[in-house]
Amino acid sequence: xxxxxxxxxxxxxxxxxxxxxxxxxxxxxxxxxxxxxxxxxxxxxxxxxxxxxxxxxxxxxxxxxxxxxxxxxxxxxxxxxxxxxxxxxxxxxxxxxxxxxxxxxxxxxxxxxxxxxxxxxxxxxxxxxxxxxxxxxxxxxxxxxxxxxxxxxxxxxxxxxxxxxxxxxxxxxxxxxxxxxxxxxxxxxxxxxxxxxxxxxxxxxxxxxxxxxxxxxxxxxxxxxxxxxxxxxxxxxxxxxxxxxxxxxxxxxxxxxxxxxxxxxxxxxxxxxxxxxxxxxxxxxxxxxxxxxxxxxxxxxxxxxxxxxxxxxxxxxxxxxxxxxxxxxxxxxxxxxxxxxxxxxxxxxxxxxxxxxxxxxxxxxxxxxxxxxxxxxxxxxxxxxxxxxxxxx
Amino acid sequence: xxxxxxxxxxxxxxxxxxxxxxxxxxxxxxxxxxxxxxxxxxxxxxxxxxxxxxxxxxxxxxxxxxxxxxxxxxxxxxxxxxxxxxxxxxxxxxxxxxxxxxxxxxxxxxxxxxxxxxxxxxxxxxxxxxxxxxxxxxxxxxxxxxxxxxxxxxxxxxxxxxxxxxxxxxxxxxxxxxxxxxxxxxxxxxxxxxxxxxxxxxxxxxxxxxxxxxxxxxxxxxxxxxxxxxxxxxxxxxxxxxxxxxxxxxx
Numbered sequence: 156x157x158x159x160x161x162x163x164x165x166x167x168x169x170x171x172x173x174x175x176x177x178x179x180x181x182x183x184x185x186x187x188x189x190x191x192x193x194x195x196x197x198x199x200x201x202x203x204x205x206x207x208x209x210x211x212x213x214x215x216x217x218x219x220x221x222x223x224x225x226x227x228x229x230x231x232x233x234x235x236x237x238x239x240x241x242x243x244x245x246x247x248x249x250x251x252x253x254x255x256x257x258x259x260x261x262x263x264x265x266x267x268x269x270x271x272x273x274x275x276x277x278x279x280x281x282x283x284x285x286x287x288x289x290x291x292x293x294x295x296x297x298x299x300x301x302x303x304x305x306x307x308x309x310x311x312x313x314x315x316x317x318x319x320x321x322x323x324x325x326x327x328x329x330x331x332x333x334x335x336x337x338x339x340x341x342x343x344x345x346x347x348x349x350x351x352x353x354x355x356x357x358x359x360x361x362x363x364x365x366x367x368x369x370x371x372x373x374x375x376x377x378x379x380x381x382x383x384x385x386x387x388x389x390x391x392x393x394x395x396x397x398x399x400x401x402x403x404x405x406x407x408x409x410x411x412x413x414x415x416x417x418x419x420x421x422x423x424x425x426x427x428x429x430x431x432x433x434x435x436x437x438x439x440x441x442x443x444x445x446x447x448x449x450x451x452x453x454x455x456x457x458x459x460x461x462x463x464x465x466x467x468x469x470x471x472x473x474x475x476x477x478x479x480x481x482x483x484x485x486x487x488x489x490x491x492x493x494x495x496x497x498x499x500x501x502x503x504x505x506x507x508x509x510x511x512x513x514x515x516x517x518x519x520x521x522x523x524x525x526x527x528x529x530x531x532x533x534x535x536x537x538x539x540x541x542x543x544x545x546x547x548x
Numbered sequence: 549x550x551x552x553x554x555x556x557x558x559x560x561x562x563x564x565x566x567x568x569x570x571x572x573x574x575x576x577x578x579x580x581x582x583x584x585x586x587x588x589x590x591x592x593x594x595x596x597x598x599x600x601x602x603x604x605x606x607x608x609x610x611x612x613x614x615x616x617x618x619x620x621x622x623x624x625x626x627x628x629x630x631x632x633x634x635x636x637x638x639x640x641x642x643x644x645x646x647x648x649x650x651x652x653x654x655x656x657x658x659x660x661x662x663x664x665x666x667x668x669x670x671x672x673x674x675x676x677x678x679x680x681x682x683x684x685x686x687x688x689x690x691x692x693x694x695x696x697x698x699x700x701x702x703x704x705x706x707x708x709x710x711x712x713x714x715x716x717x718x719x720x721x722x723x724x725x726x727x728x729x730x731x732x733x734x735x736x737x738x739x740x741x742x743x744x745x746x747x748x749x750x751x752x753x754x755x756x757x758x759x760x761x762x763x764x765x766x767x768x769x770x771x772x773x774x775x776x777x778x779x780x781x782x783x784x785x786x787x788x789x790x791x792x793x794x795x796x797x798x799x
Contacts, residue, residue: 380665383664383665383666383667384653384664384665384668385661385664385665387649387652387653388653388664390642390644391642391645391653393644394642394643394644394645395640395641395643397636397640398636398640398642398706398709399653400625400628401601401624401625401628401633401634401636402625402628402654402709402713403625403628403629403659403713404625404659405625405659405660405661406625408660408661409661
């Protein structure tokens with residue numbers, strides 16, 4: 156029962172190693188080596204990786220709800236998109252007179268005949284306001300929706316369906332031209348962020364490094380949270396909400412807190428995503444986007460913090476390849492992957508090493524028992540085994 | 549004349565979709581008393597607990613805790629914080645947490661979201677958990693995952709979790725369900741040892757167990773949502789009405 160540490164020394168080394176590789180080595184390989192060199196990381200690749208990293212942030216947001224609290228939100232992409240829109244609005248205004256119509260108004264507003272900039276767009280001239288909005292708008296929507304959902308004790312599949320309906324409703328709303336967010340074209344043609352040209356490789360590299368930093372930060376935050384008393388209660392709610400409620404904890408408050416926190420995390424991811432992808436439109440809010448994130452988490456391993464990251468990166472890499480190689484088959488591949496994981500690997504990819512070593516230990520134990528009469532090491536009882544893996548604070 | 553009631557339930561009614569689950573129920577519990585409540589299936593025992601703990605609201609009547617704390621209108625966690633602990637019929641423990649963590653999460657203390665973000669365990673709390681582990685005889689399994697415990701051990705763990713909250717009133721729903729005779733007997737001893745310090749209401753079916761824990765105390769028989777009779781075990785057992793609705797039919 157020693158003091159809780161965020162990461163053990165070995166874990167810090169792995170974490171540091173991966174962060175440095177992703178955040179320092181790859182950008183250096185991009186900038187120092189000439190294109191065509193076998194080790195050179197192209198601008199395109201770096202940008203693609205940056206996009207994956209922001210999607211991994213979305214996956215962590217999903218997992219902190221689903222894997223740790225038992226709240227399967229099928230509308231997490233809504234918060235991702237809201238963060239993206241908030242940043243997109245700022246980027247839109249930064250285009251200035253460089254748009255198609257050489258107007259101070261964003262192109263779509265000129266096209267649709269807006270008399271002037273709507274009042275709620277005004278504050279988005281400020282980058283810092285936009286940044287705050289990427290956090291606060293998703294949080295606000297989550298608080299409002301969560302307040303009513305949790306107060307009414309909406310649970311399980313009903314919660315999932317409602318979150319899906321919420322994101323779908325939002326998508327329909329954003330598809331409308333008169334909703335002042337660019338209709339189905341969304342926001343695009345961005346030129347600069349904080350004065351830096353967005354198509355400049357240096358800017359893209361910086362955005363990539365920021366994505367590494369954000370993902371690393373969210374990982375550490377998730378780690379701190381899930382190892383705190385709060386995290387214990389989170390998992391207790393997942394496993395036996397009534398017991399928690401009848402032990403004096405206002406479970407609705409806990410769920411509301413984590414729901415809003417995850418919305419903020421996800422919103423930040425969305426903001427960085429939009430900076431790197433250069434477009435945000437309502438199709439990002441469609442339910443299938445949220446469902447994809449569920450697949451990443453399931454494939455990687457829910458209820459762990461490494462799993463969603465592994466899942467988001469690997470499934471998206473697979474997607475990038477498959478949609479080029481077999482464009483018609485991708486959805487079938489993804490669906491198949493999900494089914495396979497649910498049926499045969501409920502712990503996801505990250506559970507594979509543990510499974511293999513458990514299998515190896517059983518094999519060794521059998522051999523010892525069969526070969527030599529003296530039983531050297533008995534197979535650990537189920538309780539003992541889990542005591543090892545359980546996180547004792 | 550004035551008795552120190554820990555729980556006063558008066559004229560309580562509750563109807564679910566036309567079914568009268570509780571009808572004009574009166575129930576009084578003295579501070580420190582251990583009361584056993586029996587009754588055939590559907591007599592309203594679980595609803596009775598639901599009403600006290602805030603899970604369901606009565607249609608009419610009065611439910612008071614202690615001298616004059618009205619429990620009606622409060623929700624589950626508020627009532628729990630006042631000092632009412634409830635053990636469920638099917639053991640509900642946190643299966644993925646260790647035995648130790650199960651007790652730790654149940655300890656009395658701040659329950660707010662922001663308090664738990666930075667809360668750390670104190671030495672006094674550790675000592676308390678050790679004591680509880682001894683009471684529920686799970687010292688050796690303190691680091692076990694609660695889900696890996698045997699059924700009877702889960703029941704004990706849940707009782708331990710209740711004690712960790714240090715409630716004034718314990719509502720215990722069929723604690724001996726699924727236990728061996730030996731475990732049942734030990735559970736009875738545990739409950740008896742808790743009476744006095746805590747006020748306890750036990751709902752139970754197993755008559756041997758009821759006899760063990762009721763001792764000279766009162767027994768309440770519920771039938772169709774109201775109290776059929778109250779009295780000592782022998783008197784209740786001899787009561788022809790009780791025999792008709794419950795003992796004669798069930799056993």
